[in-house]
Amino acid sequence: MxxxxxxxxxxxxxxxxxxxxxxxxxxAQTYPFIITPKRDNGALTVDDQQLNARIxxxxxxxxxxxxxxxxxxxxxxxxxxxxVDIMVKIIVAACALHNMCTGLGEGTCNEHPHGCPRExxxxx
Numbered sequence: 001m002x003x004x005x006x007x008x009x010x011x012x013x014x015x016x017x018x019x020x021x022x023x024x025x026x027x028a029q030t031y032p033f034i035i036t037p038k039r040d041n042g043a044l045t046v047d048d049q050q051l052n053a054r055i056x057x058x059x060x061x062x063x064x065x066x067x068x069x070x071x072x073x074x075x076x077x078x079x080x081x082x083x084v085d086i087m088v089k090i091i092v093a094a095c096a097l098h099n100m101c102t103g104l105g106e107g108t109c110n111e112h113p114h115g116c117p118r119e120x121x122x123x124x
Contacts, residue, residue, distance in 0.1 A: 021058045069094050072101075 011033055022034040037052040038044055044052070070076045073094040079087045 021055055021062065023059070069098055072098060 038048040
């Protein structure tokens with residue numbers, strides 16, 4: 001599915017020197033721009049173990065960044081029925097607004113006294 005998408009062609013044409021972090025569901029040979037952890041069959045080299053640790057740390061940073069965005073911009077919590085082209089615009093807008101708020105010294109969810117409000121909390 002990814003290979004048939006416009007994303008794949010665009011990435012290969014314009015972003016070839018950059019990589020995305022993926023998990024083992026992606027086959028690195030099929031998607032050369034996705035870095036995946038090495039499968040641990042008990043014979044990983046030290047270099048492979050270090051690579052896996054770096055990929056894991058990078059993915060945690062990305063997950064935390066999206067968590068902060070979801071906390072601040074409630075619309076991001078459910079994009080399941082949204083067309084992909086609209087989804088991209090929503091995420092980019094949320095990132096731009098987040099950066100603008102950060103630049104203006106606005107608080108983040110990490111500063112919220114109770115963390116990120118629950119999704120069913122109507123008093124946000």
